[in-house]
Amino acid sequence: MALSLLCFVLIATFLFMQTLADTSCTDCFVQSHASFYPNSEENGTDTGACGFGSFGATINGGDVSAASSLYRDGVGCGACYQVRCTNSVYCSGNGVTVVLTDQGSGDNTDFILSQRAFSGMAQSKDAATSLLALGVVNIEYRRVSCSYPNKNITIKIDESSSNPHYLAFVLWFQQGKRDITAVQLCETQNFVCKLLDRDHGAVWTSTSPPSGPLTLRMLFSTEDGEDTRIVPVNNIPENWKAGDTYDSGVQVDQ
Template structure:
């Protein structure tokens, strides 16, 4: 076979395309451009894509979560979101992931629904290479029927897919609960409840309302923020909310923390986030 001749003929044909069929060349260019733009659009919405993983459930008889989760929610965390809660492994992110919501659905169409269940992260842990250890209630709610739920429970560990979604707490503002170990006025710790949306709290400042002097709080663990020698007088918060794309927004609560704050008390901030 005469390869040089074939190669020469191909070059001549390629060079003649702009002269012979300019419309065809333009259509091919336009088609490629549209395909490239579609690929970029799909990449931009990757945060809405499901990720494959595995899930187990808490090996106890309780329907809800645990009272001792690593996010610091205590007994509140066991019943948050109606008890549809979960421990996570890598998604814990050194506590930043506490309070995040995920849609989790098992992949066996014989047992599972397309909707799955929406859970709130309240703990840290893994089992059998899983990303999620769901409450027993949440694990069963991935199933189509009561019988299917029993079958899932019997399996113990199932393949799932998940994505992050917005948390929703109708008629609730962001609330803080002063940690039981707090000691007025020398030590303060608190945990954040009812954070809507899908952003992370990555920094918290505690400020005096009179002179606006602020102190940066430490993330002690999970969703617990602490400081020694907190500012005196009525106090206000500054919370930094960060998005997955890097955008950051400071949120300032409407309500202040009273001067005589007490361990174990809850305080409504008067604000909520919705994105």
Template sequence: MALSLFCLLLTLLFMQTMADTSCTDCFVQSRAAYYPNSEVNGTDVGACGFGSFGATINGGDVSAASDLYRDGVGCGACYQVRCTNFAYCSDNGVTVVITDQGSGDNTDFILSKRAFGGMAQTQDKATSLLALGVTDIEYRRVSCSYPNKNITVKIDESSSNPHFLAFVIWFQQGKRDITAVQLCETENFMCKLLDRSHGAVWTSTSPPNGPLSLRMLFSEEEGQETWIVPVNNIPQDWIAGQTYDSGVQVDN
């Protein structure tokens, strides 16, 4: 009887250990600071290459990340971040989008001033929290949500049709990563694997001719991968600076 009870306890302990090590929704302890400037929103020159979109997406609740930047793969990922100073901080914290790379004073996040203050219980306590400059936090990855938005392709201003194409992908919902992108000719379905030049910027020298279709590889933390093909094509006469609606969205 005692041996059976002992074995049961060992089994439960093993199961708990496995759950702890594989938990994708658990909070991770860390620290956060905020951009040391007067802007309430994020920066429009972030390392992800989002431009002005990176300063205002998600209402300006954005952040730079250190290890979570992951050489640009982490660009566009969403995290729930809440500070742990109970005198100032709310239970829910704030949801931020990664738009930049950066760290300081052993932090995982450098939040916009808006997002940093958004972790507080009240506006008065937000002022006190901002005065700290750096605070202990806990965070976890969560799904991004962009109601009534499809995944959108923004052609970078550095592009020159038909010699060079660079673009970023906006409004990706869920919490999967885009780890590869192919650019395909719609007439003969010949595809070309693109390079990630930096951040979330995908590039192609001598891009295929004609209307172009994208194939995006979505990867999950568990290792599962899925190719997704937009409904709408990038037109043959694409223009630098323009945005093109893909016609598709993902939910997780």
């Protein structure tokens, strides 16, 4: 009898712990607040802390946002979030998907949305006007995969670069639900690699970069510490120039 009772207790404990594991998810919504850029155009800013430049104002159709703690010293740049306000009078159930392109904090807010994105949480144009009048709204958010149909990860050489002495670049169209946590620059011929510095935001830099055609190795990491290395199909040419963009030839689905 005692043995049967002990088995029952062990099974019940296991099922309880399994239930706890199943209910703790990374896809759950987090409660917070959001405001919007009050003095901006409808889209985002082209001087954001992520270093995306004018691309950061128009990516994702202009549905972009600054973030405070989610910026994570630049690691959060390029991440996508589903953000929806919770006022049932004005807000839609789906909300809006935004890309983080800047750092900023407001009145206890996690997000400072572009006006386009802030309005995109509303049920209608009239409701959007009412939301903008409120200025700050209660929201809930969760991390989601970034998706850019027919777009590969793209390497944008920063205008401050000078071949062959200094190379700085940002990665456009970061896809999936992973963070880019490290980047190596490799000589294509002998694959000698150099670990790059995160200068600020999403800007990666190297003084005295390797010579010849160059290959990147990017480390994509999940929130639970799972790492995946991605090597682009296409190379950065030997005669790379400041301001140019180069298609990596790869997409990341997860």
